[in-house]
Amino acid sequence: MLIWFDVTTLHRQKKVKTEPSWRIFSLKELHAATNSFNYDNKLGEGRFGSVYWGQLWDGSQIAVKRLKAWSSREEIDFAVEVEILARIRHKNLLSVRGYCAEGQERLIVYDYMPNLSLVSHLHGQHSSESLLDWTRRMNIAVSSAQAIAYLHHFATPRIVHGDVRASNVLLDSEFEARVTDFGYDKLMPDDGANKSTKGNNIGYLSPECIESGKESDMGDVYSFGVLLLELVTGKRPTERVNLTTKRGITEWVLPLVYERKFGEIVDQRLNGKYVEEELKRIVLVGLMCAQRESEKRPTMSEVVEMLMIESKEKMAQLEANPLFNGNNDGEVIDESSEIISEVRDHQ
Numbered sequence: 001m002l003i004w005f006d007v008t009t010l011h012r013q014k015k016v017k018t019e020p021s022w023r024i025f026s027l028k029e030l031h032a033a034t035n036s037f038n039y040d041n042k043l044g045e046g047r048f049g050s051v052y053w054g055q056l057w058d059g060s061q062i063a064v065k066r067l068k069a070w071s072s073r074e075e076i077d078f079a080v081e082v083e084i085l086a087r088i089r090h091k092n093l094l095s096v097r098g099y100c101a102e103g104q105e106r107l108i109v110y111d112y113m114p115n116l117s118l119v120s121h122l123h124g125q126h127s128s129e130s131l132l133d134w135t136r137r138m139n140i141a142v143s144s145a146q147a148i149a150y151l152h153h154f155a156t157p158r159i160v161h162g163d164v165r166a167s168n169v170l171l172d173s174e175f176e177a178r179v180t181d182f183g184y185d186k187l188m189p190d191d192g193a194n195k196s197t198k199g200n201n202i203g204y205l206s207p208e209c210i211e212s213g214k215e216s217d218m219g220d221v222y223s224f225g226v227l228l229l230e231l232v233t234g235k236r237p238t239e240r241v242n243l244t245t246k247r248g249i250t251e252w253v254l255p256l257v258y259e260r261k262f263g264e265i266v267d268q269r270l271n272g273k274y275v276e277e278e279l280k281r282i283v284l285v286g287l288m289c290a291q292r293e294s295e296k297r298p299t300m301s302e303v304v305e306m307l308m309i310e311s312k313e314k315m316a317q318l319e320a321n322p323l324f325n326g327n328n329d330g331e332v333i334d335e336s337s338e339i340i341s342e343v344r345d346h347q
Contacts, residue, residue: 049065
């Protein structure tokens, strides 16, 4: 069969594919969109800067991250790094829409996510509305894992997120997860100015990151494990037991896993409407990720596969992991499951 191609159409399609999907915004344009970064437009503040809601002249809504103070000597590096990040594309990553670098201002522009962040639904302004049913939570667990696995294993260049937490998992109009704030370690000056801000996510930080201050892919895995437990329990990564003591979420979950009391682990706002096998799977995978020793944690690709287990045999292997048998003196430190080896063999 002979197929005719319109050369003009083919050229146009090729041109569309090669054009960048981001653009450079002017500071004047972003001032107008955000009402001069008005406090009423502020969506939140994170480790690297503040985020503002804005609306462009065409009516499209944006989120503008205004990075903390920047010295002019990094201007070229900033443009290069943002353009690299703008080319990182995955359906569950919040892609960069553009940026602005004028004077001392460094701003990154994203699409606005109408359902805000995961933290707003678990602990913030939407927490009482119970909009996250079990299906949505399960989907958020898998899709956010896929996004981070993409950064670790498939993006060019490979990227360590470095700040995995509920406030960096945004939700679009359909409650689909969009992971944001990846690759910021290269965007910010390495002058120690941001180290103190890591206290904001102390409950997510791996022991080795706390000790060395260095981020790694295994540190991301640890943080993601805490995030999984937070997602299904509705509890914060750390909670105050009394005036002098705080308890990590793993310390609360693990004893209940020993006794197989998964019904006491799950967020009570779900009113018992959840799939028990899926709950077990997320909790056990979360604990495997949050092991103290980094070499015993799964990779993010393995996490994705384990979260999507459908075989009863593999699920039984996961449950039989010595980590969950109560002989670890309350520490999440024991050997990883045989199922990790099977996943690696499969890969």
